[in-house]
Every structure is written in C-alpha cells, then in structure tokens.
Amino acid sequence: MKLNRNYLNLEESYLFSTVARKVSAFSAAHPEAKILRMGIGDVTLPLAPAVISAMQAAVAEMGKKETFRGYGPEQGYDFLRESIRGYYGRRGVDLDADEIFVSDGAKSDLGNILDIFDRDNTVLIPDPVYPVYVDTNIMAGRQIVFAEANADNGFLPLPDAGVQADIIYICSPNNPTGAAYSVEQLRAWVDYARARGAVILYDAAYECFVEGQGLARSIYETEGAKECAIEFCSFSKTAGFTGTRCGYTVVPKALRREGVSLNKLWLRRQTTKFNGVPYIVQRGAAAVFTEEGEKQIRENLSVYRRNAKRLCDCMDALGIFYTGGKNSPYVWFRCPGFSDSWQFFDYLLEKANVVGTPGCGFGKNGQGFFRLTAFGSEETTQEATERIKNLWKA
Ligand code: MLT
Numbered sequence: 001m002k003l004n005r006n007y008l009n010l011e012e013s014y015l016f017s018t019v020a021r022k023v024s025a026f027s028a029a030h031p032e033a034k035i036l037r038m039g040i041g042d043v044t045l046p047l048a049p050a051v052i053s054a055m056q057a058a059v060a061e062m063g064k065k066e067t068f069r070g071y072g073p074e075q076g077y078d079f080l081r082e083s084i085r086g087y088y089g090r091r092g093v094d095l096d097a098d099e100i101f102v103s104d105g106a107k108s109d110l111g112n113i114l115d116i117f118d119r120d121n122t123v124l125i126p127d128p129v130y131p132v133y134v135d136t137n138i139m140a141g142r143q144i145v146f147a148e149a150n151a152d153n154g155f156l157p158l159p160d161a162g163v164q165a166d167i168i169y170i171c172s173p174n175n176p177t178g179a180a181y182s183v184e185q186l187r188a189w190v191d192y193a194r195a196r197g198a199v200i201l202y203d204a205a206y207e208c209f210v211e212g213q214g215l216a217r218s219i220y221e222t223e224g225a226k227e228c229a230i231e232f233c234s235f236s237k238t239a240g241f242t243g244t245r246c247g248y249t250v251v252p253k254a255l256r257r258e259g260v261s262l263n264k265l266w267l268r269r270q271t272t273k274f275n276g277v278p279y280i281v282q283r284g285a286a287a288v289f290t291e292e293g294e295k296q297i298r299e300n301l302s303v304y305r306r307n308a309k310r311l312c313d314c315m316d317a318l319g320i321f322y323t324g325g326k327n328s329p330y331v332w333f334r335c336p337g338f339s340d341s342w343q344f345f346d347y348l349l350e351k352a353n354v355v356g357t358p359g360c361g362f363g364k365n366g367q368g369f370f371r372l373t374a375f376g377s378e379e380t381t382q383e384a385t386e387r388i389k390n391l392w393k394a
Helices: 005-009 015-029 049-062 078-090 106-116 132-140 183-196 235-239 262-273 279-287 291-318 341-352 378-393
Strands: 100-103 122-127 143-148 167-171 199-203 229-234 247-250 322-324 330-334 369-373
Touching: 005 132, 015 341, 049 279, 049 291, 078 100, 078 279, 100 106, 100 262, 106 132, 106 199, 106 229, 106 247, 106 262, 122 132, 132 143, 167 183, 183 199, 229 235, 235 291, 291 322, 291 330, 291 378, 341 369, 341 378
Parallel strands: 122 143, 122 167, 167 199, 199 229
Antiparallel strands: 100 247, 229 247, 322 330, 330 369
C-alpha cells in the first residue's frame, strides 16, 4: 500500500478551514464578541421564491407514484440543460445542450476535470487566485508555473510567449481580486492556448456580477474559444445555491486534443463517477432562468452590489488602495500598516471583531493584501465598515 504522498506537499489545511478554525478559537476565548463574518464568500439571502416554488412542486412529484423519479441522467436533465443553453443564447453564445454538464458545483468540477488530463502536463495558474486550482494540481503531483498578477498589471496577467503551459487557469471576474478580463484581453489567452495546443479552464463563477462595457461573461464570447476552453459556472453566487449545490461545466464538441473529443472523455468520466444532481435541486435551478426567477435574482444581486459599493466607499474614505467591488462581490485591498496578511487578519479580528480572508492564502502575490466579501447581510456590511473606519480613526 502506498499513499498519494503529493498530499504531504499541501498546506496543513485548506484556506477557508484555517480561517474557520481561527475564528472558532477566538469566539471560544471571547464569547461576548459580536463577530462579523466577511471571510468566505458565502451568500446570506434566501433562495428566490420562484426557486422555492419549483423545488416544492418537485418534492410533491417525488411523493407520488406516477411522478416519482429515481436516477436521472448523470449529465443533467434536459429541461435544465436547455435552460442553460437559452441563458447563453441570450448573450450571443450558441451551445448544444450536450455540451453542458450539470454538476454539484464549480469547485467539484474544477478539481474533477483533472481526471481527463495526464499528470505530465504543466499548468499555468495566476497568482493570486482561488486556492482550489493549486491544491488539486499539487494533489496530482503536476508541475505548476505561475502567471504573476499584481497592482502593476491590474491583477490581469496576459500570456508570456516564453512560458510553455499545457493547462491554463483563468478566473474572471477574479477571485480574490475582482479584476475582470475584457473579451479583447481574453483573445490573447485564446490565441496563446491555440498556438500551443493548450486547454484553458475558465472559471466563470462570478460572471453574474459583470456590468462593465466590453468585459467578458463567458470565454466563448471570444472567437476560437470553443476550440481551446472549458468553462465552469455555478448557481452558488448567481442564485444563492451554496447550500443547495448546483453548477455546470461546458465542454464544447469542437475541443479536441490528440484526435480525441474532450466532451466524450468528460461524459465518460461523469457517467462513471457521478450520479447526477438531485431532481429537486435541478428543478429549482431551472427556475432561475424563468422571467420571474431572473427578476428575483437580479434583486438579490443588487443587494450584494450595494454591499460591495459600501466596502469600496469605506476604502475610498480611508485612502486605502483596493481593486474589485465592481463587477465582483469581493473587495481586495492592501493591508493598511501591515505587510503580513495573517497579522492583519488577527488585528482586525481582535480590534474590530471583523473576519476577512488573508490575501496570502491566495498566493504569494496576495501577501500584504486582504479580501472582504459583499455576500454578507446589509446590516453586517454596514456595521463592519463603521468598525473599520472607527479603528483607523482611533
Ligand atoms: C470563496 O470565498 O472564495 C468562495 O466562497 C469559495 C468557493 O466558492 O468555494
């Protein structure tokens, strides 16, 4: 018996587990403290009424002999795949329903997709970025090179012709920096990937926050992307499904490598290792794309956008350098007076009882930076900004 010793090369625990552990310890030591949680990007508004009605109707169906359903198609029911296809179509992206794979979320798929790639590939990962990309490739023992993202390039690195990579991760709008690529900038990545026969893994989990002119919501808005990119998206941030779990991955049929269709490989992987998302959840997800659902979800998103604006206003008032907050639910700022993100985390927790996420947890270029989420309630966000302002005035 041999262990996968690559696991020993990981950090002791996953970033958000470390944050949760520290907050629990602080809370146990200070039971009187009213802690404001602005760390993990978890939504706080309830599911939209249209989603709840659809789920309730599905529960009733499951309770009747005539309408009960057992195993569903591993890649998702047609009604949901068609709804997602329609959503892309309204944004000018034509997909076939069998290019869409419904899953229990983008995080799982971003890790699982690596099953279809040989270990002997070099991956290019932006730094800083969502830690799942790095950790899952360390688990596989794959070679990682980094694309440096920093204040100088607006946290939007572009390809370096001197770097050879086979698998390229792009997250836009970026977690944690909030920086979002334009369709034009993505063209450079698509050209780079096609010239090298590389594959782009494009994480679009935050696309619903994009508002800016010319910014991409899908990599398929860029010509040629269907020949080189897989896109991951989620209902978590769009429609509050963090506790309900539903996402989807698009693997275009035009994406082929070594004469093999990646769509076919992913279908083979999913039908073998995955048994699909519950019918009730998929019915709820489909309701997100109805007229009523879209309207209700827009209202929820506008609450998070207002929170993000509040956080940006706070940074502006204090003269702190930040990015994000627009086109993104995250505000990413330079730790005022601290060069170490974890020290700032402790300081903010102790002095203001506000929890955030230390930037260094997203990569070395995140050292000295900090992330706050706008997914909290309006009251929490308001109070957190007041506490932060008071702390700096003191
Ligand atoms: C985050 O806080 O970065 C996200 O909530 C993590 C995730 O979506 O898994």
